[in-house]
Amino acid sequence: MAKLTAREREIVGLLCNGRREREIAQQLCIQRGTVKMHLYNARVKADARTTVELVAKVAREGE
Numbered sequence: 001m002a003k004l005t006a007r008e009r010e011i012v013g014l015l016c017n018g019r020r021e022r023e024i025a026q027q028l029c030i031q032r033g034t035v036k037m038h039l040y041n042a043r044v045k046a047d048a049r050t051t052v053e054l055v056a057k058v059a060r061e062g063e
Contacts, residue, residue: 008042011035016055 004012014024021039025032039051048054 004042004045005038008038008045011038012042012054012058015039015051016058 010028011024014027015021019027021032021035025035028035039054043049043051043054046054046057048057
């Protein structure tokens with residue numbers, strides 16, 4: 001998987017821990033649209049078609 005930025009890793013990590021996009025946005029004091037853009041960029045870099053696939057790929061790499 002291509003290298004994610006620190007912010008992309010942070011957001012994907014929060015998502016993997018069960019946070020919702022809205023909760024992530026509130027926690028990081030950013031707009032929900034910004035969270036969505038970071039997730040989109042991470043999906044592109046990971047060659048994942050969906051967020052669920054992205055989370056699965058990240059989880060596999062972490063093993």
